[in-house]
Amino acid sequence: xxxxxxxxxxxxxxxxxxxxxxxxxxxxxxxxxxxxxxxxxxxxxxxxxxxxxxxxxxxxxxxxxxxxxxxxxxxxxxxxxxxxxxxxxxxxxxxxxxxxxxxxxxxxxxxxxxxxxxxxxxxxxxxxxxxxxxxxxxxxxxxxxxxxxxxxxxxxxxxxxxxxxxxxxxxxxxx
Numbered sequence: 001x002x003x004x005x006x007x008x009x010x011x012x013x014x015x016x017x018x019x020x021x022x023x024x025x026x027x028x029x030x031x032x033x034x035x036x037x038x039x040x041x042x043x044x045x046x047x048x049x050x051x052x053x054x055x056x057x058x059x060x061x062x063x064x065x066x067x068x069x070x071x072x073x074x075x076x077x078x079x080x081x082x083x084x085x086x087x088x089x090x091x092x093x094x095x096x097x098x099x100x101x102x103x104x105x106x107x108x109x110x111x112x113x114x115x116x117x118x119x120x121x122x123x124x125x126x127x128x129x130x131x132x133x134x135x136x137x138x139x140x141x142x143x144x145x146x147x148x149x150x151x152x153x154x155x156x157x158x159x160x161x162x163x164x165x166x167x168x169x170x171x172x173x174x175x
Contacts, residue, residue, distance in 0.1 A: 077104070078128040084108055085120040085127075104131050107144040115141045 050058075077099040084095040085108070097105050111119065119127060122138045129137035133144045 076124070076128075077131055078124045081108055081127050081131060082120065082124060085111075085116045089113075100131070104144050107131075107142075111141065 080095070080097055080099055081104070084092055084097060087095055097108070100108070118141050119130070119138055122130075126138050130141065130143045135143060137143050
């Protein structure tokens with residue numbers, strides 16, 4: 001205990017021997033902590049503004065980049081479908097789908113959010129196969145329906161006709 005009191009006395013003696021700067025600096029720190037602000041003034045720094053030429057170059061590069069993106073997207077229907085799938089729900093209205101056929105557009109618009117996320121995670125080759133109507137091109141997502149594929153009713157009619165023709169050949173009554 002005596003050592004502690006001796007250490008405190010030594011600190012106080014050193015504070016008074018060096019002047020009031022050690023006493024006032026913690027008080028200034030507390031003042032700054034509770035909203036007093038610092039006493040030092042920051043020097044003014046001139047931030048150089050870009051010249052008109054630099055602004056024009058930046059505008060031109062941004063415009064050419066947008067033109068390049070649109071040019072690449074207009075080359076491939078799978079890229080357009082990919083961009084549609086990756087875009088936000090509100091940005092999908094503005095998506096360029098000019099290369100897609102009407103049934104492909106209807107297929108894209110009929111997909112749920114989860115299906116669109118699955119399409120967005122797929123390769124462009126898988127999306128292209130799905131647009132062409134290949135089965136199981138993108139796992140978990142139905143592909144574009146082909147109108148030439150027989151439906152269940154058409155299959156049942158063809159089966160009925162085939163059975164009736166077979167029964168007539170054998171002169172057996174169809175049941």
